[in-house]
Structure formats: C-alpha cells, structure tokens
Amino acid sequence: MNAPVYNFAYLDEQTKRMIRRxxxxxxxxxxxxxxxxxxxxxxxYGWGTGGVQVTASIxxxxxxxxxxxxGSDDTTNAISIxxxxxxxxxxxxxxxxxxxxxxxxxxxxxxxxxxxxxxxxYQVPIPEPLRFLEPRETETRRMHALAEYGLMHVKLYExxxxxxxxxxxxxxxxxxxxxxxxxxSPTPKFDNPKMDNSPALQLFGAGREKRIYAIPPYxxxxxxxxxxxxxxxxRHDAPCALCGAENSYLDEIVTDDKGGxxxxxxxxxxxxxxxLAGHRGSQNAAPYKERVHG
Amino acid sequence: MATIAELxxxxxxxxxxxxxxxxxxxxxxxxxxxxxxIAPVAGTPGAMMRGTAAIALTLFDxxxxxxxxxxxxxxxxxxTWLKFHTGAPIVAEPSICGFALIADGGALPALERFALGSxxxxxxxTTVIIQVGDFGAxxxxxxxxxxxxxxxxLQARMQPADLFERLQNNETLxxxxxxxxxxxxxxxxxxxxxxxxxxxxx
Amino acid sequence: xxVAVKGGERAIENAHRLLAHxxxxxxxxxxxxLEQIAQQLGLAVDRVMTEGSLYDRELAALAIKQARxxxxxxxxxxxxxxxxxxxxxxxxxxxxGAMQIxxxxxxxxxxxxxxxxxxxxxxxxxxxxxxxxxxGFVPEEPATAEAAAPATPRVTDFLGRDGLIERSPGAEPDAxxxxxxxxxxxxxxxxxxxxxxxxxxxxxxxxALGYSSQRGYGRNHPFAGEIRFGEVEVEFFAExxxxxxPLGSIALTECQMVNQFKGSATEAPCxxxxxxxxxxxxxxxxxxxxxxxxxxxARELGEEITAAVQDEEFVMxxxxxxxxxxxxxxxxxxxxxxFQSELGLLRKLRKEFAxxxxxxxxxxxxx
Numbered sequence: 001m002n003a004p005v006y007n008f009a010y011l012d013e014q015t016k017r018m019i020r021r022x023x024x025x026x027x028x029x030x031x032x033x034x035x036x037x038x039x040x041x042x043x044x045y046g047w048g049t050g051g052v053q054v055t056a057s058i059x060x061x062x063x064x065x066x067x068x069x070x071g072s073d074d075t076t077n078a079i080s081i082x083x084x085x086x087x088x089x090x091x092x093x094x095x096x097x098x099x100x101x102x103x104x105x106x107x108x109x110x111x112x113x114x115x116x117x118x119x120x121x122y123q124v125p126i127p128e129p130l131r132f133l134e135p136r137e138t139e140t141r142r143m144h145a146l147a148e149y150g151l152m153h154v155k156l157y158e159x160x161x162x163x164x165x166x167x168x169x170x171x172x173x174x175x176x177x178x179x180x181x182x183x184x185s186p187t188p189k190f191d192n193p194k195m196d197n198s199p200a201l202q203l204f205g206a207g208r209e210k211r212i213y214a215i216p217p218y219x220x221x222x223x224x225x226x227x228x229x230x231x232x233x234x235r236h237d238a239p240c241a242l243c244g245a246e247n248s249y250l251d252e253i254v255t256d257d258k259g260g261x262x263x264x265x266x267x268x269x270x271x272x273x274x275x276l277a278g279h280r281g282s283q284n285a286a287p288y289k290e291r292v293h294g
Numbered sequence: 295m296a297t298i299a300e301l302x303x304x305x306x307x308x309x310x311x312x313x314x315x316x317x318x319x320x321x322x323x324x325x326x327x328x329x330x331x332i333a334p335v336a337g338t339p340g341a342m343m344r345g346t347a348a349i350a351l352t353l354f355d356x357x358x359x360x361x362x363x364x365x366x367x368x369x370x371x372x373x374t375w376l377k378f379h380t381g382a383p384i385v386a387e388p389s390i391c392g393f394a395l396i397a398d399g400g401a402l403p404a405l406e407r408f409a410l411g412s413x414x415x416x417x418x419x420t421t422v423i424i425q426v427g428d429f430g431a432x433x434x435x436x437x438x439x440x441x442x443x444x445x446x447x448l449q450a451r452m453q454p455a456d457l458f459e460r461l462q463n464n465e466t467l468x469x470x471x472x473x474x475x476x477x478x479x480x481x482x483x484x485x486x487x488x489x490x491x492x493x494x495x496x
Numbered sequence: 497x498x499v500a501v502k503g504g505e506r507a508i509e510n511a512h513r514l515l516a517h518x519x520x521x522x523x524x525x526x527x528x529x530l531e532q533i534a535q536q537l538g539l540a541v542d543r544v545m546t547e548g549s550l551y552d553r554e555l556a557a558l559a560i561k562q563a564r565x566x567x568x569x570x571x572x573x574x575x576x577x578x579x580x581x582x583x584x585x586x587x588x589x590x591x592x593g594a595m596q597i598x599x600x601x602x603x604x605x606x607x608x609x610x611x612x613x614x615x616x617x618x619x620x621x622x623x624x625x626x627x628x629x630x631x632g633f634v635p636e637e638p639a640t641a642e643a644a645a646p647a648t649p650r651v652t653d654f655l656g657r658d659g660l661i662e663r664s665p666g667a668e669p670d671a672x673x674x675x676x677x678x679x680x681x682x683x684x685x686x687x688x689x690x691x692x693x694x695x696x697x698x699x700x701x702x703x704a705l706g707y708s709s710q711r712g713y714g715r716n717h718p719f720a721g722e723i724r725f726g727e728v729e730v731e732f733f734a735e736x737x738x739x740x741x742p743l744g745s746i747a748l749t750e751c752q753m754v755n756q757f758k759g760s761a762t763e764a765p766c767x768x769x770x771x772x773x774x775x776x777x778x779x780x781x782x783x784x785x786x787x788x789x790x791x792x793x794a795r796e797l798g799e800e801i802t803a804a805v806q807d808e809e810f811v812m813x814x815x816x817x818x819x820x821x822x823x824x825x826x827x828x829x830x831x832x833x834x835f836q837s838e839l840g841l842l843r844k845l846r847k848e849f850a851x852x853x854x855x856x857x858x859x860x861x862x863x
Contacts, residue, residue: 025417028473028486034417035680040579045822060313107833145413169841170834188837216441
C-alpha cells in the first residue's frame with residue numbers, strides 16, 4: 001500500500017485553480033454566491049470544509065494564520081484547523097488578530113478592527129439567505145437574478161407582527177453593495193456592522209453547499225431592517241468579568257446550577273490582550289492567567 | 295514553430311509561484327485601480343508580457359476556454375506555449391471563453407462579444423486580460439466602487455483609450471458583465487465589473 | 497474566581513489516543529487482518545467501495561478497520577482519499593452484456609437465454625441465527641459443474657429488440673459525461689449526473705425512497721427485469737497506442753428495472769427503464785437506485801411530480817451520506833455564540849410579553 005503524498009496546503013493545483021477562479025468572480029460580484037466544485041476534505045462537511053478550501057487556495061508560505069471558532073482560538077475545531085494548516089502548509093500561526101494576514105473564522109468577527117491587506121475567511125454552513133424561506137435552489141437562484149427579495153421582507157415583517165421585533169439574532173441578512181442579499185454566516189448580529197466598509201477582504205466558503213462569495217474591502221454592507229424597526233446590534237448588558245470591556249460581544253458562562261452566571265468576552269485574543277494591558281473585570285483581580293486541562 | 299524543448303519555460307516552482315501570482319491578482323481584483331506586481335518569473339512567448347504569462351500559468355487549464363486576439367493567435371509560440379503549459383482549449387468564439395488575451399488593445403472586439411454571464415449565473419463570464427503600455431504615465435482615470443476607499447486614481451498609457459467608456463456597459467448589465475485585468479510588464483491592475491468611472495465634472 | 501479554559505490541543509490528542517486504544521480492543525484478542533475484512537466482510541467492503549466511489553478492496557478494508565465498522569465513516573475515509581487522486585482520463589464504457597456472471601436473475605420471465613443463475617445469495621435462506629458460525633465452522637466446498645459458457649444477453653436487450661421497452665437513452669459514446677465531483681452541480685440535472693449521485697448515494701436513503709415509490713408515493717410499477725452480478729473488463733483508450741488497453745476487471749451489480757409503459761398519439765406504448773449499478777455484490781443498493789432513477793425521470797417522461805422520490809433537487813441534495821452526516825454531526829461543534837444571541841433575544845421577548853400582559857416573568861436568578 002503506497003502512503004499518499006499531499007501537496008502544499010493539501011489541495012492539488014487543479015483544485016486550487018478552480019477555487020481561485022471562483023474567488024476572483026466572487027470578488028467581482030460582491031455578495032453573489034459562486035458555485036464551485038467543492039472537494040471532499042479530510043474533515044467532515046459542516047466542520048469548515050468551505051473555509052478550509054478557501055484558505056488552502058490563498059495561503060502562501062509568508063502568511064500568518066489565525067483560526068477562531070466562537071471567537072476563541074482555543075476551541076477544539078479551531079485548534080484542529082490551525083494544526084491542519086501548520087502541518088500541510090507549514091505556515092506560521094498566531095492568536096493575535098493584528099499579527100495575522102489570514103483569519104479563518106466560524107461564528108465571529110474579531111473585535112480588533114481588521115486592516116487593509118488582511119483577509120477574513122468565514123466558514124459557512126448554509127450560504128443561501130433565502131433557504132429557510134424557500135428550500136429550492138432553482139427558486140432562490142431566480143430570486144437573486146431578479147433581485148426579488150420580497151419574501152425576506154415579508155419574513156422580517158411577520159417577525160415584527162408576532163414578536164414586536166425582527167426575531168433573528170444571528171446569521172442576520174445583509175444587502176451587499178446595494179444588490180445581493182447575503183447570509184453573513186451564523187455570526188451574531190452584533191458583528192454585522194463590522195462587515196460594512198471594512199478595509200479587509202472578506203471571503204466566505206460553504207463546502208457542503210459548494211458556494212464561495214465575497215465582500216471586497218470598502219464595500220457597503222447594510223443589515224436589512226425597516227424604518228420604524230431599525231437594525232440594532234445586541235450584546236449582554238454587562239462588562240466582561242475578566243477584562244472589563246464594555247463594547248465586546250460576551251459569552252454567558254454558567255457558574256453553578258442555581259442561576260449563577262457571568263459574562264466574558266467571546267473574543268479570547270481581545271480579552272487577553274486587554275488583560276495584559278492591565279484592564280481588569282470584577283472576577284479578575286489577579287494578573288491574567290489560564291487553567292490548563294489535560 | 296518552436297519545438298517543446300525550445301519553448302520558453304513555465305514557472306520554476308509551480309506551486310508557490312502560482313500562489314504568489316494568485317494573491318497579486320486577488321489583491322488587484324479586491325482593490326480596483328491599484329497597481330500590483332507579479333513577482334514569479336516565467337518565460338514569455340511572442341508578445342506575451344511577464345504578468346500575462348504568470349496569470350496564464352496560474353489560472354488557465356483544461357476547464358478554461360481561451361480566446362486570443364489576432365496578435366496572440368498569430369504567434370505559434372504563444373499558442374504552443376499556452377497549450378503545453380496550461381492545456382487550455384483555444385476557442386474561436388469569444389462568447390464562450392473564460393479568459394481572453396489581448397495583445398493589441400487597439401483591436402479589442404466589442405465587449406458584448408465576450409461571455410457576459412446570465413442573471414442567474416453572472417460568474418459565467420469572461421475575464422479579459424489586456425496588455426497595455428504603461429502605468430504611472432498617460433491619461434488619469436478616476437474610479438469608484440467596491441474595493442475602493444473613496445476614489446482610486448489610475449494613470450495609464452493604454453489602448454483602447456476609451457476602454458472605461460466602453461466598460462460603462464457593465465453598469466447597465468450588472469450583475470452580468472466582464473471583468474478586466476490590465477497588464478504592463480509585471481504590473482497588473484484589475485477593473486472588475488463593479489468599478490465605475492468618475493466623470494471629471496463630478 | 498473564573499479562569500479561561502485552555503488546553504484543547506492536549507484534550508484532542510488524548511481523545512485520539514483513546515480512540516486508537518478502543519479500536520484495537522482487548523489486546524489478547526487477535527487483531528483483524530485486512531484480508532479477513534476483505535474476504536469475510538466482503539459485502540461491507542462492496543458498500544464502502546460503491547458509496548466511497550473508489551474501487552479498491554484493500555483500501556476499503558482498511559477504511560472499515562480504521563472506522564471500527566462504522567460504514568459511513570469508512571465511506572468518508574475513502575472519499576477523502578479519492579479526492580486527492582490525479583485523473584488520467586475516463587475508461588471506455590464497460591459492457592455488462594459481456595459480464596462474467598456470478599449471479600443473474602430475472603423476475604419477468606420464467607427462463608431466459610443463458611439461464612437464471614442464483615449464485616451466492618441470502619435469498620431463500622431461512623433467517624435463523626446459525627450457532628455453527630460462532631466458531632471454527634468449515635463450510636462445504638461449493639458445488640461445481642462444467643461451464644457451458646452460454647451467452648447471457650441482457651433481458652432489456654431482447655425486450656428492446658421487439659420495441660417493447662424504450663431504447664436505452666444516450667447511446668452516444670463521444671458525448672461528454674458530467675462529473676459532479678469536478679463541476680458544481682446545477683439544477684435541473686441530467687440523467688448522467690443523477691445516476692452518478694445515486695451511485696454514490698446512501699443505500700438506506702435510496703432504499704427508503706425506492707420503497708416509498710412502491711407504496712404509492714410516485715409509483716412507477718416496477719418489475720425486476722434483470723439483476724446481474726459478476727466481473728467486467730475495464731478498458732482505457734490509450735492515445736499513444738491508438739487502441740483500448742485492458743486495465744483489469746471489476747465486480748459489478750447491475751439492476752435493470754422494467755417500469756410502467758408510456759405512449760402517446762405519435763409513439764407506440766412501451767415499457768420504461770430504471771437503472772442501477774454498484775461495485776461488488778450490492779443488490780439492495782442497485783435495486784433501490786434503479787427505482788429512484790426511474791422515479792426521477794418524471795420530468796423527462798412528462799409525469800406529474802407529486803412525491804419526494806420524483807423531486808431531483810430533494811433527492812440529489814440529500815442522498816450523500818458524507819454530506820449528511822457532516823452537517824448533522826456538526827451540531828456537536830460549539831454553537832454557544834449563536835445560541836446565546838438567541839437566548840438574549842428570547843429573554844427580551846419574554847420580558848416584553850410579561851410587561852405587556854402584566855404578569856411576573858418566571859424569575860431568573862439574580863446575576
């Protein structure tokens with residue numbers, strides 16, 4: 001049995017060319033989902049194969065890669081993907097947002113504002129923002145072709161009629177460059193404003209659904225809303241218990257089974273760098289330290 | 295006609311050269327009007343410039359029908375080199391090509407003759423690669439659109455001089471349209487279909 | 497005081513170490529050899545090759561061993577390996593009419609040229625657990641006879657000669673055949689891509705869909721025209737040699753369903769076809785595939801689409817078990833960011849509901 005030999009960044013060159021061409025068209029048509037022949041990857045569909053294929057196609061030996069899941073560099077899937085690229089492409093990795101040239105993410109946009117030249121690669125489970133309103137690809141494709149987004153507005157309006165609010169708290173739909181309605185992936189709507197007019201290039205990869213889409217830098221990204229029900233980002237009304245941040249997205253940590261809870265930054269790099277700079281929250285009188293499992 | 299052995303070479307290190315070239319093209323496409331350099335070196339058959347050759351080696355293959363203008367198609371070195379190094383099928387009909395190579399911008403066909411994609415699949419459109427004289431000299435064009443922080447200013451000596459007027463078609467056709475990459479030696483500038491010419495008076 | 501949890505990397509390494517340990521099991525029990533899996537769990541190997549889209553018994557046996565017998569995991573391993581293999585080209589179409597037959601039955605005729613050949617089958621076994629098999633059972637040598645080597649024409653071919661069944665569509669050897677692993681799929685999809693999708697599709701999913709068509713959800717009146725299992729030659733047209741060279745033989749199961757007839761003012765009535773093909777001996781898969789293939793031809797045959805089995809977008813989007821398992825199992829990944837944003841919204845809505853209705857909300861403990 002011959003042991004297989006894998007290419008730089010795992011993907012073969014023909015696959016990279018195909019994905020690279022899709023990325024270029026995605027950038028040229030902001031928010032439009034370009035179909036691509038997604039490959040079977042050595043991790044399961046739904047676990048970041050789209051993001052991994054995009055990252056593998058853009059990554060070079062000089063890149064510095066950061067991988068986050070839920071905002072954290074240390075969640076299991078983030079570790080697994082970071083190790084994959086360290087092994088197959090030998091690239092340098094970092095947890096610091098500012099040091100990274102490429103950031104692959106699942107469910108969050110870093111708190112530290114991204115800069116020109118950085119690329120943010122999103123892992124996307126269901127790229128079609130209209131999918132839960134219309135399951136048929138043939139239909140949703142036609143709606144995008146005609147920019148016929150009435151269905152989405154009806155859904156948002158029905159939310160308001162029923163709940164008094166737009167009842168979407170993550171994967172909140174946006175309109176890109178005034179044309180395509182786009183799914184930002186399951187990021188909390190708190191992150192939506194960060195997509196607008198960002199200096200960084202944003203690429204989205206959906207492996208199982210075989211779509212790539214993009215937001216070029218300095219592109220208008222508007223969260224869908226109504227004049228009388230404007231878009232409002234949401235965060236827990238508390239400072240971070242570790243670093244005291246008042247403006248970051250927070251995780252709720254359940255501390256006992258009697259209703260005890262606390263709130264800490266979901267972006268671990270942001271939180272740690274604030275702690276290193278001397279910021280303290282209510283639960284963190286001591287200098288920053290961490291607990292190691294295993 | 296050159297034999298295979300006499301052909302100009304492809305990339306020395308295929309994998310990393312293609313990656314580096316792609317990043318230049320991706321950056322160019324993400325920042326319309328900005329000048330990006332292509333570092334990897336490959337042979338340049340006939341009228342083909344360094345940037346064009348690197349893009350061809352990076353993005354063309356069996357799956358990308360290719361259209362050549364008269365000057366490119368007239369050079370057997372160009373045709374043999376492209377076939378040998380990329381395997382891209384060369385087609386006579388521009389409306390079905392994924393890429394078009396233009397050595398003589400003055401003879402650029404009407405842009406409507408290229409693949410414009412459909413409203414359902416606007417990505418199924420031609421990327422037109424046009425070799426031009428020089429950047430940083432000649433006429434100044436002001437652009438706005440996605441990828442541009444406010445306004446981009448591009449100075450280029452190029453044929454056709456009215457390229458940006460012709461590209462206004464992209465505005466009415468959107469999301470259909472063509473995307474353009476200008477090449478001057480090892481420098482490239484991308485003009486995706488979203489880029490808009492800013493009129494001097496505005 | 498709270499400190500952030502770190503050390504996921506070690507946890508992953510330890511989990512994989514434990515997995516390897518559990519896979520091996522009690523060390524005093526002899527380890528499974530690949531040859532044992534390939535020989536004695538041959539139908540599992542056939543399924544992994546079929547849905548893994550790669551004909552390699554040794555690798556399939558390895559995948560089954562590595563996956564601890566989890567078939568979908570084994571199929572996934574095969575697919576991920578297959579995706580890295582270079583393509584040299586496509587083989588010539590195989591001729592199942594020239595198959596070296598191990599088994600061949602038709603339910604549409606009592607006897608057929610070349611005969612009914614039962615071969616190795618569970619059919620007509622009484623499903624009684626056989627305690628003899630538990631240990632050291634040596635079966636009888638198989639019965640043999642002089643090979644008569646008669647021709648075994650396909651049942652559908654002699655129906656076709658009389659025009660009683662539609663012509664086999666698409667006899668255009670030069671026409672391009674789609675490959676959904678290399679090109680993005682778009683709908684409507686033609687039959688080449690549908691068949692490729694079904695061949696890779698999950699046996700259980702196709703079985704359930706095929707069964708639903710038999711029970712009336714998109715019924716198409718099937719008869720098992722023929723099921724054959726045996727070896728066929730694979731040939732590759734070598735450009736430099738100028739002729740097709742044999743690469744070897746593979747085992748295939750082919751099922752040709754004969755289905756309800758069609759006809760119109762301009763066309764004499766004739767039976768229609770459903771087609772199934774799988775690696776190795778995979779009869780349930782080939783039969784289910786044939787039922788679903790026929791059902792998916794509703795659009796082409798002008799039938800009303802009323803059932804899931806006739807809906808190509810539904811069937812093709814959900815048939816792949818590697819995709820399906822990935823997405824179902826991804827729910828194990830952390831989702832606390834989106835869950836908690838939902839939680840925040842829900843709390844807000846409940847508070848507003850309580851305020852509006854002037855009731856005390858169920859008190860959450862103080863923060």
